[in-house]
Amino acid sequence: xxxxxxxxxxxxxxxxxxxxxxxxxxxxxxxxxxxxxxxxxxxxxxxxxxxxxxxxxxxxxxxxxxxxxxxxxxxxxxxxxxxxxxxxxxxxxxxxxxxxxxxxxxxxxxxxxxxxxxxxxxxxxxxxxxxxxxxxxxxxxxxxxxxxxxxxxxxxxxxxxxxxxxxxxxxxxxxxxxxxxxxxxxxxxxxxxxxxxxxxxxxxxxxxxxxxxxxxxxxxxxxxxxxxxxxxxxxxxxxxxxxxxxxxxxxxxxxxxxxxxxxxxxxxxxxxxxxxxxxxxxxxxxxxxxxxxxxxxxxxxxxxxxxxxxxxxxxxxxxxxxxxxxxxxxxxxxxxxxxxxxxxxxxxxxxxxxxxxxxxxxxxxxxxxxxxxxxxxxxxxxxxxxxxxxxxxxxxxxxxxxxxxxxxxxxxxxxxxxxxxxxxxxxxxxxxxxxxxxxxxxxxxxxxxxxxxxxxxxxxxxxxxxxxxxxxxxxxxxxxxxxxxxxxxxxxxxxxxxxxxxxx
Amino acid sequence: xxxxxxxxxxxxxxxxxxxxxxxxxxxxxxxxxxxxxxxxxxxxxxxxxxxxxxxxxxxxxxxxxxxxxxxxxxxxxxxxxxxxxxxxxxxxxxxxxxxxxxxxxxxxxxxxxxxxxxxxxxxxxxxxxxxxxxxxxxxxxxxxxxxxxxxxxxxxxxxxxxxxxxxxxxxxxxxxxxxxxxxxxxxxxxxxxxxxxxxxxxxxxxxxxxxxxxxxxxxxxxxxxxxxxxxxxxxxxxxxxxxxxxxxxxxxxxxxxxxxxxxxxxxxxxxxxxxxxxxxxxxxxxxxxxxxxxxxxxxxxxxxxxxxxxxxxxxxxxxxxxxxxx
Numbered sequence: 001x002x003x004x005x006x007x008x009x010x011x012x013x014x015x016x017x018x019x020x021x022x023x024x025x026x027x028x029x030x031x032x033x034x035x036x037x038x039x040x041x042x043x044x045x046x047x048x049x050x051x052x053x054x055x056x057x058x059x060x061x062x063x064x065x066x067x068x069x070x071x072x073x074x075x076x077x078x079x080x081x082x083x084x085x086x087x088x089x090x091x092x093x094x095x096x097x098x099x100x101x102x103x104x105x106x107x108x109x110x111x112x113x114x115x116x117x118x119x120x121x122x123x124x125x126x127x128x129x130x131x132x133x134x135x136x137x138x139x140x141x142x143x144x145x146x147x148x149x150x151x152x153x154x155x156x157x158x159x160x161x162x163x164x165x166x167x168x169x170x171x172x173x174x175x176x177x178x179x180x181x182x183x184x185x186x187x188x189x190x191x192x193x194x195x196x197x198x199x200x201x202x203x204x205x206x207x208x209x210x211x212x213x214x215x216x217x218x219x220x221x222x223x224x225x226x227x228x229x230x231x232x233x234x235x236x237x238x239x240x241x242x243x244x245x246x247x248x249x250x251x252x253x254x255x256x257x258x259x260x261x262x263x264x265x266x267x268x269x270x271x272x273x274x275x276x277x278x279x280x281x282x283x284x285x286x287x288x289x290x291x292x293x294x295x296x297x298x299x300x301x302x303x304x305x306x307x308x309x310x311x312x313x314x315x316x317x318x319x320x321x322x323x324x325x326x327x328x329x330x331x332x333x334x335x336x337x338x339x340x341x342x343x344x345x346x347x348x349x350x351x352x353x354x355x356x357x358x359x360x361x362x363x364x365x366x367x368x369x370x371x372x373x374x375x376x377x378x379x380x381x382x383x384x385x386x387x388x389x390x391x392x393x394x395x396x397x398x399x400x401x402x403x404x405x406x407x408x409x410x411x412x413x414x415x416x417x418x419x420x421x422x423x424x425x426x427x428x429x430x431x432x433x434x435x436x437x438x439x440x441x442x443x444x445x446x447x448x449x450x451x452x453x454x455x456x457x458x459x460x461x462x463x464x465x466x467x468x469x470x471x472x473x474x475x476x477x478x479x480x481x482x483x484x485x486x487x488x489x490x491x492x493x494x495x496x497x498x499x500x501x502x503x504x
Numbered sequence: 505x506x507x508x509x510x511x512x513x514x515x516x517x518x519x520x521x522x523x524x525x526x527x528x529x530x531x532x533x534x535x536x537x538x539x540x541x542x543x544x545x546x547x548x549x550x551x552x553x554x555x556x557x558x559x560x561x562x563x564x565x566x567x568x569x570x571x572x573x574x575x576x577x578x579x580x581x582x583x584x585x586x587x588x589x590x591x592x593x594x595x596x597x598x599x600x601x602x603x604x605x606x607x608x609x610x611x612x613x614x615x616x617x618x619x620x621x622x623x624x625x626x627x628x629x630x631x632x633x634x635x636x637x638x639x640x641x642x643x644x645x646x647x648x649x650x651x652x653x654x655x656x657x658x659x660x661x662x663x664x665x666x667x668x669x670x671x672x673x674x675x676x677x678x679x680x681x682x683x684x685x686x687x688x689x690x691x692x693x694x695x696x697x698x699x700x701x702x703x704x705x706x707x708x709x710x711x712x713x714x715x716x717x718x719x720x721x722x723x724x725x726x727x728x729x730x731x732x733x734x735x736x737x738x739x740x741x742x743x744x745x746x747x748x749x750x751x752x753x754x755x756x757x758x759x760x761x762x763x764x765x766x767x768x769x770x771x772x773x774x775x776x777x778x779x780x781x782x783x784x785x786x787x788x789x790x791x792x793x794x795x796x797x798x799x800x801x802x803x804x805x806x807x808x809x810x811x812x813x814x815x816x817x818x819x820x821x822x823x824x825x826x827x828x829x830x
Contacts, residue, residue: 046546046547046548046574049547049548050547050556050572053556139700139704140700140703140704141704143701143704143706144701144706184578184668186667186668186691186693187668187689187691188668189611189668189669196614198578198582198585198616199577199582201577201578201582202577202578269696269697269700319700323700323703323725324719324720325696325699325700325703326696327696327700331696332546332548332694332696333546333547333548334548335548335696336546336547336548336549336552336553337548339548339550339553339715339796340548340553340556342792342795344715344716344718344719344796345719346718346719346720346722346723347719347720347723347725348719348722348723349719409576409577410573410575411577450691450693453691454690454691454692457662457688457689457690458662458688458690458706458707460659460688
């Protein structure tokens with residue numbers, strides 16, 4: 001088998017001492033980046049890129065890849081502990097993860113996130129090795145029309161995210177969509193809602209808004225009068241660090257489903273990993289016998305999105321390795337790293353650079369193994385961190401958030417904006433609006449708008465294109481089906497169960 | 505007005521720098537500390553890679569390290585505005601680009617700097633040729649057929665580009681204005697997604713820099729009609745020039761050049777220019793630039809004066825083409 005020969009070659013490359021070291025550094029830096037709120041993978045990879053100038057290319061890329069998927073492991077940590085997502089892909093993890101922490105189950109939540117990520121990482125690595133080339137077709141089959149239909153589906157998913165009022169969830173999605181439209185119009189370059197502030201010309205950063213409405217708002221809420229009880233709750237009731245047998249049984253199907261969903265969505269260019277985590281959470285909530293548990297500390301709500309985001313982070317390497325086309329901003333930086341080393345990736349990169357491609361694939365498995373070894377013992381340390389007095393914890397969180405936001409664009413305005421969004425977020429929390437649908441709206445907004453306009457530009461304004469393309473039609477049909485399920489009065493009982501209306 | 509204000513700003517910050525370091529930035533012992541080179545695009549892009557290769561060598565010549573600072577946003581104009589307002593002591597430079605120092609003039613009516621009035625040209629580094637590319641099953645077989653096809657099917661064809669203000673957008677607008685056609689332009693977020701759409705056959709043609717396209721052309725996933733430079737490119741010996749293929753009017757490259765803030769002393773400019781020229785003559789630097797498909801300027805085009813002329817000509821070239829778009 002050629003595959004085994006290739007994999008053996010890959011492992012031989014990845015197991016060389018220098019590459020093992022690079023893999024470990026990548027995994028460690030990735031974990032750190034994931035844990036620190038606001039400091040994102042794009043900024044980190046961009047900052048470390050120049051350092052890789054002096055390294056051998058294979059080792060450099062193994063390290064950069066390690067940072068990327070390592071961040072998916074670390075991202076869940078602050079989501080669970082302090083309700084502040086370290087990465088965009090961990091936003092949904094905060095929903096149930098932090099509730100678990102409040103119930104004294106931060107340990108099991110952190111552990112299941114690591115276990116889910118490890119399983120997903122292993123599966124995705126095998127997928128890249130075995131099915132990388134055929135799966136490439138999926139990336140190419142997704143044109144603007146298909147993307148738009150997928151985003152419509154995502155938007156309907158977003159409503160399901162809400163644990164309170166559906167109307168408020170829809171309001172938050174629309175607010176998110178509006179925020180996503182700030183900046184230059186993609187087709188004409190005209191400035192929209194930028195108020196002549198040059199820093200807004202490229203739109204609001206996801207990290208800026210997320211750190212504001214989640215991070216800063218959460219801190220203000222915690223300092224709020226009456227929140228002290230809540231905080232003490234988190235600090236006192238710590239029971240068990242590792243998941244129980246029941247936790248594992250509950251999580252296993254969620255991890256499997258999250259892995260499948262994440263692997264598929266990761267291949268698609270664009271915000272694959274973020275959408276994967278939202279979609280995986282929605283799917284679990286839909287399939288659950290008792291959806292009302294979600295948002296109140298359901299372990300599936302941690303296991304599934306964490307598996308999905310790691311699977312997606314890894315399968316997003318497929319278009320890069322098979323087509324030579326970067327599917328997202330981090331992958332574009334990886335192409336940059338290759339270019340600096342004189343390797344220009346293309347469709348033949350697998351044949352021309354077997355050391356690089358197979359070494360990287362093998363290193364992903366090794367990296368995942370390292371990450372679970374790093375992360376499981378860390379669970380105990382993280383949980384102990386909860387005992388740090390809040391008067392010491394919150395200034396450190398603010399500082400890290402501020403550094404993180406600044407590091408994205410080196411723009412002081414972004415930090416100020418995040419502060420403003422902190423106040424907005426505090427108001428929203430106080431009035432029972434949830435920030436998660438807002439952030440999903442912000443992620444989906446640009447993808448939806450741009451692909452709608454592209455699809456209609458190509459079809460010369462003919463809307464039937466969304467139905468005449470089979471993939472797009474299927475996605476729209478699923479979306480319509482979900483919508484019918486929500487509106488049909490006969491299914492009203494079912495709908496209440498799914499949306500968990502707030503009672504008074 | 506703007507230029508006077510930014511000039512004043514530059515002077516003020518120059519004074520501030522003098523005060524802070526208490527060492528006059530005299531040209532005799534320049535450089536005495538680390539130089540910052542602002543790159544207006546993300547790390548790893550063509551401009552960044554060219555800057556890194558050349559500045560690594562320049563740093564050896566100058567005996568001081570040169571730190572690259574990637575400042576992204578608004579098509580590179582954010583970074584260029586910052587460079588225009590920096591102290592003109594020779595310690596803040598920028599790798600300007602066809603977009604930031606020419607196409608930006610018609611594209612951004614409220615541009616906070618002027619490429620000619622707010623900068624001192626230092627040296628042209630390297631150009632990246634533009635190719636006319638099409639999906640692999642696009643009917644025309646060569647550039648002549650392409651021209652006829654695009655003219656005959658103006659209502660049907662789509663041209664992809666990497667966003668308003670990008671090199672691929674500007675060069676496609678130039679091509680379209682020469683051919684006098686107005687195909688539907690389909691915007692993408694960057695060259696990666698645009699290339700993906702071309703490989704997938706979702707769009708018909710685009711103009712793009714040579715770096716990303718060579719592996720795809722060699723693999724047959726897309727095809728190239730012509731390269732818009734006077735000479736063929738060594739990395740694509742079978743692709744004719746636009747002149748050979750019958751469209752000599754279409755000439756475009758994404759040039760990259762070093763600029764300093766207005767008022768930087770001529771002695772410093774001369775020192776930097778000499779270091780840049782020395783780098784461009786280095787065998788290793790040349791080899792790496794050629795691997796990227798770059799075109800290294802001829803000795804006559806490496807002076808600050810030649811760069812000033814280039815900027816003037818480029819602004820004149822892009823303004824009528826891009827004006828209606830904005």
